[in-house]
Amino acid sequence: MAGVTTTTPPPRPTKGERTRERILDVAFELFAxxxxxxxxxxxxxxxxxxxxxxxxxHFGGKDELLxxxxxxxxxxxxxxxxxxxxxxxxxxxxxxxTVQRGLDTPALVALFTKISGEATTPDHPSxxxxxxxxxxxxxxxxxxxxxxxxxxxxxxxxxxxxxxxxQLLALLDGLQVQRLLEPDAVDPVAVVTDHVRRLxxxxxx
Amino acid sequence: MAGVTTTTPPPRPTKGERTRERILDVAFELFAxxxxxxxxxxxxxxxxxxxxxxxxxHFGGKDELLxxxxxxxxxxxxxxxxxxxxxxxxxxxxxxxTVQRGLDTPALVALFTKISGEATTPDHPSxxxxxxxxxxxxxxxxxxxxxxxxxxxxxxxxxxxxxxxxQLLALLDGLQVQRLLEPDAVDPVAVVTDHVRRLxxxxxx
DNA sequence: GTCTATACGGGGATAGAC
DNA sequence: GTCTATCCCCGTATAGAC
Numbered sequence: 001m002a003g004v005t006t007t008t009p010p011p012r013p014t015k016g017e018r019t020r021e022r023i024l025d026v027a028f029e030l031f032a033x034x035x036x037x038x039x040x041x042x043x044x045x046x047x048x049x050x051x052x053x054x055x056x057x058h059f060g061g062k063d064e065l066l067x068x069x070x071x072x073x074x075x076x077x078x079x080x081x082x083x084x085x086x087x088x089x090x091x092x093x094x095x096x097x098t099v100q101r102g103l104d105t106p107a108l109v110a111l112f113t114k115i116s117g118e119a120t121t122p123d124h125p126s127x128x129x130x131x132x133x134x135x136x137x138x139x140x141x142x143x144x145x146x147x148x149x150x151x152x153x154x155x156x157x158x159x160x161x162x163x164x165x166x167q168l169l170a171l172l173d174g175l176q177v178q179r180l181l182e183p184d185a186v187d188p189v190a191v192v193t194d195h196v197r198r199l200x201x202x203x204x205x
Numbered sequence: 206m207a208g209v210t211t212t213t214p215p216p217r218p219t220k221g222e223r224t225r226e227r228i229l230d231v232a233f234e235l236f237a238x239x240x241x242x243x244x245x246x247x248x249x250x251x252x253x254x255x256x257x258x259x260x261x262x263h264f265g266g267k268d269e270l271l272x273x274x275x276x277x278x279x280x281x282x283x284x285x286x287x288x289x290x291x292x293x294x295x296x297x298x299x300x301x302x303t304v305q306r307g308l309d310t311p312a313l314v315a316l317f318t319k320i321s322g323e324a325t326t327p328d329h330p331s332x333x334x335x336x337x338x339x340x341x342x343x344x345x346x347x348x349x350x351x352x353x354x355x356x357x358x359x360x361x362x363x364x365x366x367x368x369x370x371x372q373l374l375a376l377l378d379g380l381q382v383q384r385l386l387e388p389d390a391v392d393p394v395a396v397v398t399d400h401v402r403r404l405x406x407x408x409x410x
Numbered sequence: 411g412t413c414t415a416t417a418c419g420g421g422g423a424t425a426g427a428c
Numbered sequence: 429g430t431c432t433a434t435c436c437c438c439g440t441a442t443a444g445a446c
Contacts, residue, residue: 019429034326037242040421054430056423110325117322120315120385121239131386138390157402167396170379177378178371180325181336185343191372197362198403224411245439259412261441 020058023048028069032111036066036118036125063125070115070126073108074133077101091148092196092203099172099188106180113176134169141165153200164199171195225263228253233274237316241271241323241330268330275320275331278313279338282306296353297401297408304377304393311385318381339374346370358405369404376400 013021026047030039041062045052059065080101084094102109119130145161171192179186193203231252235244246267250257264270285306289299307314324335350366376397384391398408 035242035323037240038323038326041423042421050429051431052422053424053432057429062422114322114325116382116386117319118240118243120319120382121243127386134383134386134390155403157399160399163392163396163399166380166383166391167376167400170383170396171372171376172379173382174375174377174379175371177321177325178339178375181321181332181339185339186371187368191368191375194362194365194368195372198360246441247438255411256413257440258414258442262411267440 019048019050019054023055023058023065024069024072027065028073028111029107031066031069031115032107035114036062041065066115066125067129069111070129073111077108091144092201094144095168095192095196096189096203099192102176103188109176110180113173113180116173137169138162138165141168148201149199152202155198155200159199168192168195224253224255224259228255228260228263228270229274229277232270233278233316234312236271236274236320237312240319241267246270271320271330272334274316275334278316282313296349297406299349300373300397300401301394301408304397307381308393314381315385318378318385321378342374343367343370346373353406354404357407360403360405364404373397373400 023044027039027044030044030047033039040052041055042052044065045055048055055065059068077098081094081098084097089097115126116130118124119126121127142161142165145159145164149159149161172188175186175188175191179188197203228249232244232249235248235252238244245257246260247257249270250260253260260270264273282303286299286303289302294302320331321335323329324331326332347366347370350364350369354364354366377393380391380393380396384393402408
């Protein structure tokens with residue numbers, strides 16, 4: 001399948017670009033493990049094999065580094081979801097797929113769960129980023145709900161797509177807290193499947 | 206109504222006890238506002254009107270202080286819920302009451318939301334406390350569900366009390382994240398009411 | 411019971427050498 | 429592009445004065 005979509009081939013990354021990637025990778029791991037405040041630029045620098053001054057040459061400060069880590073991971077997750085839509089998957093397929101990818105990538109889940117909690121503080125460096133993220137996710141999810149509900153069994157009371165999207169996002173987030181605290185206490189697929197079925201949306205077993 | 210339940214009258218608190226209470230109060234406010242890692246013992250001491258050495262005389266360390274703040278607030282919330290049960294309130298009444306109390310006490314909600322996120326890290330000082338808390342809450346909620354479902358309309362698929370308790374807790378927690386990020390974006394009572402109604406449990410308007 | 415003084419490690423950030 | 433050196437503030441914790 002190589003060459004089917006002919007875009008510009010990626011130019012060989014410079015040394016600086018490769019270092020930058022490495023920094024983003026280790027920053028991701030450390031922020032995911034311990035959150036933002038508990039991790040220092042020095043920790044990240046050491047894990048990436050350079051000094052703390054070196055890291056700050058690549059990123060303006062610790063706050064910018066966090067934002068770029070978040071943005072990068074968000075784009076990866078979006079790509080996976082888009083791939084499912086383009087493949088013709090249903091709403092329920094994409095939802096279950098997202099939950100299952102979360103089970104396979106605990107660090108990514110931990111990153112968003114921990115940092116979003118910290119970010120509820122108004123002066124946290126990612127507060128605005130998360131507020132915007134939820135606005136975007138709610139809007140996209142509400143659209144997906146509207147489409148999915150056209151084919152769904154009508155239920156009583158009828159489903160309000162806006163309320164349902166807030167509700168589903170809350171459920172997904174809250175599940176992760178319990179799961180990270182005690183992995184075996186929770187079956188996320190079962191919980192989410194049960195929830196959307198009660199909205200009249202069929203889910204494959 | 207004073208004196209209806211005659212228990213030992215509280216002895217006049219010593220100066221040390223009053224200072225202790227004051228420290229717990231300001232620690233609660235600061236932890237709720239900024240989380241655990243972002244707050245220092247010096248911050249707490251200053252806000253309580255003494256030095257950081259003074260605070261550490263009353264509590265063994267920052268971690269113990271956090272645990273006592275959490276425990277104290279948990280007991281307050283439990284008392285409010287117990288009062289509702291003893292008054293004869295239904296499951297739905299207690300649930301909606303809890304959500305509404307949360308709207309009136311944003312600091313309390315912020316405390317549990319922020320700290321539980323941080324506490325998903327295994328070596329966080331309150332990691333075990335939160336894991337135990339969720340075990341307890343899930344068990345209690347599952348019992349309440351079983352009772353409430355006896356009087357409820359049967360639904361399809363039937364409600365599994367264990368799954369439903371994990372699900373409801375997750376929903377409540379996740380809602381708070383969205384609400385703290387953007388208070389007007391979410392109507393917690395509507396979301397929770399909608400959810401439990403779909404489980405066949407009637408809720409007053 | 412609370413203070414001052416102090417210890418020591420760690421935090422983010424910057425200047426300037428190589 | 430990365431380093432070393434340094435700044436200054438903040439972190440938790442303790443000893444001992446008042």
